[in-house]
Amino acid sequence: MNARTRSIERKAAGISILVALQALACAFFLADLVGDVVADGIGLHLVIEGMAAIALLVAVVLGSFQVRSLIAAARRDEAAVAAAQGAMSDLIALRFAEWQLTAAEADVALFALKGCDIAEIAALRGSAAGTVRAQLTRVYAKAGVDSQSGLIALFLEELIALPDRGPSAPLG
Template identity: 50%
Template structure:
């Protein structure tokens, strides 16, 4: 059966974080410059007293430094949230793949029927499945007919609805349940 799980050993770094990381890094460089400049100005004016301008520069540098720290902490939290969401998605995909495999085993699908059924669940039509499997359209239609018969359904939409009902875990006769 074709795999629907993500590749194991995938990197934990998300490309979605490149922009925010670059902004925090740029802020860190700017903060470093202003802090060093502020310290230099303070040392230079230490004997003559401090001007309002130097004090404001130091205050701005400290505010920028605080922004870098807060931004980095926020970015770290977001990265953790993203990693947890990716893990949850991977677990859900794995559970769905296991559930599909269990259903296919319960229905005693052959390997070819399992492949065709999985492509049907992914929304492929007969022509696409035929092309993807390198099989004649008639063969694919025959395999789909066998899958539908073994699953007790009459169409691709009904096959999909079996799995959707399992995910929703509700009684289809009960109708939609809102706000419980």
């Protein structure tokens, strides 16, 4: 579960508690209103109290809908992130196969895509920096790029789909 989902769930829990407290207050006010109307009849004070109770009831209903909306949004976001992660993983595997990377080259390329520099990749793989540098050079050549940023941009370019704007539409 990512930080955004946890944040939404905390907000939903907070709003749920608030809605529950509002529902209790609304039940109290409505019961008090009914008791006062039975005992004293309808007066200006009770009409105002009734309007306040109705406003509180509306807030309870709207709060409930807001909680449902937050939870649904969190679930949609989580599903979208999972789909994007799967798509990225599939795209990486496809490109690595197309480029005919060796297992070591694929491993080094994956670390490069994650933003690791040569020293970090060497430390993670337990190999020499020169070996990693040579492997990255072969990866870049097979991918048709000349740098780590070029490799990353290659994947981002395939994942970012701009809307069709037509031949003369500006990007901005």
